[in-house]
Amino acid sequence: MDDLLYQVDMLSALNKTYTANEKIYDLILNSFKRTFIYYNPNTSTLNTYGNWDEYFDFKLTEYSDLTRTLELICEEDRENVRNLFYLEKEHRDDEVYVAKLVDNKTFVEIQSVIHYDETGAVSEKLISFYDVTKRQNLKNELSFMAYYDSVTGLYNRNYFIQKLKDFLDRAEKERTIVSVLMIDIDDFHKINDGMGIIYGDEVVQDFGIFLRELLNDKIIGSRFDGDIYALAIYDPAGQTRVDSICDIIKERTSKPFKLTNGSEVSFTVSIGVSEYPEGGTGALELINGAEIVMLKAKEAGKDTIKFFDTTVLNEFKNSIDIENRLKIAVNNMDFYLNFQPQFNSVTQTLRGVEALIRWKNPDGKVISPGLFIPLAEKTGSIIAIGDWVLDTSIRIFTEWKKKYDYDMILSVNISSIQYKRPDFVTKVMSTVNKYGLDPSKLELEITETVLIDDMKTVFEKMEELRDFGIRISIDDFGTGYSSLQYLKSLPADTLKLDKTFIDSAENDNSTKIIIETMIGMSKKLGFETVAEGVETKEQLDILENMGCDIIQGYYLGKPVSDEEIENLLLRII
Numbered sequence: 001m002d003d004l005l006y007q008v009d010m011l012s013a014l015n016k017t018y019t020a021n022e023k024i025y026d027l028i029l030n031s032f033k034r035t036f037i038y039y040n041p042n043t044s045t046l047n048t049y050g051n052w053d054e055y056f057d058f059k060l061t062e063y064s065d066l067t068r069t070l071e072l073i074c075e076e077d078r079e080n081v082r083n084l085f086y087l088e089k090e091h092r093d094d095e096v097y098v099a100k101l102v103d104n105k106t107f108v109e110i111q112s113v114i115h116y117d118e119t120g121a122v123s124e125k126l127i128s129f130y131d132v133t134k135r136q137n138l139k140n141e142l143s144f145m146a147y148y149d150s151v152t153g154l155y156n157r158n159y160f161i162q163k164l165k166d167f168l169d170r171a172e173k174e175r176t177i178v179s180v181l182m183i184d185i186d187d188f189h190k191i192n193d194g195m196g197i198i199y200g201d202e203v204v205q206d207f208g209i210f211l212r213e214l215l216n217d218k219i220i221g222s223r224f225d226g227d228i229y230a231l232a233i234y235d236p237a238g239q240t241r242v243d244s245i246c247d248i249i250k251e252r253t254s255k256p257f258k259l260t261n262g263s264e265v266s267f268t269v270s271i272g273v274s275e276y277p278e279g280g281t282g283a284l285e286l287i288n289g290a291e292i293v294m295l296k297a298k299e300a301g302k303d304t305i306k307f308f309d310t311t312v313l314n315e316f317k318n319s320i321d322i323e324n325r326l327k328i329a330v331n332n333m334d335f336y337l338n339f340q341p342q343f344n345s346v347t348q349t350l351r352g353v354e355a356l357i358r359w360k361n362p363d364g365k366v367i368s369p370g371l372f373i374p375l376a377e378k379t380g381s382i383i384a385i386g387d388w389v390l391d392t393s394i395r396i397f398t399e400w401k402k403k404y405d406y407d408m409i410l411s412v413n414i415s416s417i418q419y420k421r422p423d424f425v426t427k428v429m430s431t432v433n434k435y436g437l438d439p440s441k442l443e444l445e446i447t448e449t450v451l452i453d454d455m456k457t458v459f460e461k462m463e464e465l466r467d468f469g470i471r472i473s474i475d476d477f478g479t480g481y482s483s484l485q486y487l488k489s490l491p492a493d494t495l496k497l498d499k500t501f502i503d504s505a506e507n508d509n510s511t512k513i514i515i516e517t518m519i520g521m522s523k524k525l526g527f528e529t530v531a532e533g534v535e536t537k538e539q540l541d542i543l544e545n546m547g548c549d550i551i552q553g554y555y556l557g558k559p560v561s562d563e564e565i566e567n568l569l570l571r572i573i
Contacts, residue, residue: 037127039063055108055129066127073108074100084112088122098132107136149223151201152208157230160222164232164283167220168276171234178276179242181231182290183211183249186268186302188227195263203227203265206257214245228294230287242273246305268303270294279308292316322367323375326359330381333388335359337396339565341557342411342530345544350572352409352443354552355393356559357385377417386418391431394442396562398435404569411443411473416450420457425464432470439469443494447475451486462491473530477518487525495522497548499533506538516546523547 077099192200256264272294293306473494534553
């Protein structure tokens with residue numbers, strides 16, 4: 001009897017131990033916030049542990065009930081989870097998969113672990129479920145930051161380049177085309193300046209959201225930088241042809257974008273297109289090509305599309321080469337001056353000379369000012385060049401005046417960028433005083449386009465220069481602003497007729513009428529008239545009969561060195 005009681009006490013003690021252990025196990029499992037399914041096919045044992053009720057609202061009675069959990073998994077993940085439940089089909093023993101639930105906001109990490117016996121048969125199976133929503137959201141957020149633009153939701157630049165490389169690798173194998181479009185909002189700075197950067201960002205965002213609607217498995221998009229976007233189209237055809245996409249974009253930008261403050265903003269875009277393989281074989285090469293022609297589209301008047309080709313590439317390379325050499329030339333001031341004489345149309349006596357800058361490469365090749373002056377204006381080096389021309393031409397001219405005492409005028413072209421500098425007037429006066437030149441013998445040629453931006457400031461500078469005694473000439477008259485409103489109060493002395501009118505004066509009656517009208521109007525308003533680009537006797541006769549005051553051009557005198565001007569002066573004094 002005592003033995004029996006002893007055994008009962010031992011069993012009771014063991015039971016208490018097991019109960020305590022189970023509580024510890026349950027505590028541990030619950031602390032993990034996981035739920036587990038244990039299945040032993042040999043004994044048909046099926047148990048659930050942990051927080052089952054927090055995940056599922058039903059009980060498992062047999063293993064086939066496990067498929068009920070699939071009803072909670074979103075459609076796109078369901079098949080992968082089903083395969084996870086039956087790893088033994090591929091004789092795998094461990095795998096983890098993160099699935100989204102049908103509520104479209106919860107993520108669950110599912111792990112399946114299988115043990116096999118010595119014969120290879122399944123002996124035990126353990127499946128766990130763990131809520132990883134916070135972790136997955138953080139991962140998605142970090143992934144979004146790594147790959148997407150936070151303002152528009154488009155790819156960021158780096159990820160776009162990576163995906164474009166994938167397109168190109170695929171296109172090489174399939175021997176097809178990839179088109180890259182660089183898209184820039186025209187005059188975006190005016191939107192930012194006029195409305196502020198907050199609404200500027202809203203415009204960027206709204207246009208980016210519109211571009212996202214164009215994306216599919218064959219079109220990827222990126223906000224590349226600021227208000228510049230990029231699209232890449234794989235095997236463009238049908239609705240994904242470049243012209244079709246551009247038409248859709250133009251159709252949208254033809255209508256205003258409504259902002260959150262109720263205002264409406266309208267804008268146009270300039271688009272550059274480069275295509276694989278003709279435009280390049282690498283991602284960066286294609287992007288650069290598209291960007292080059294996008295800038296060309298802007299130069300061509302904006303709201304247009306340009307395609308990249310070898311001609312554009314050669315022009316761009318040549319431009320870069322000249323720009324690099326120009327920096328060296330500006331540092332060393334590797335320029336020289338030619339002077340083109342101007343003559344009275346009736347007496348053909350020398351009225352003066354126009355100073356013209358020239359640049360000769362170390363290889364002896366002369367680069368046209370029409371090529372390097374725009375580059376100098378673009379890079380800002382025109383200021384240094386303009387100062388050198390003004391100083392050098394006045395110095396040489398003053399030496400002529402002292403040596404030959406001939407009454408003539410020096411004309412010097414002034415860049416619009418140079419003219420707009422706050423210290424421009426002071427610098428001109430200082431240079432005139434430096435060489436002791438009579439201010440009335442200096443004529444500054446300013447293009448009409450200077451008048452467009454800030455007429456009040458432009459006129460004030462003209463008046464200050466004229467009060468000092470310097471003459472003002474409006475260059476390329478008739479091709480720029482050409483407003484009668486400004487002409488009646490223009491503080492200038494001379495109007496210079498553009499060469500384009502002179503070129504067609506012989507054969508076009510309409511041009512003759514325009515020239516005659518401009519000359520007559522100029523005379524009545526008290527301006528002297530100069531015709532540039534006169535190359536034939538017929539042109540000279542026409543202009544003389546119309547009463548043009550001064551003639552400049554190859555017919556009477558080509559641009560020549562300062563030594564040859566001195567020889568001319570020696571012949572006429």
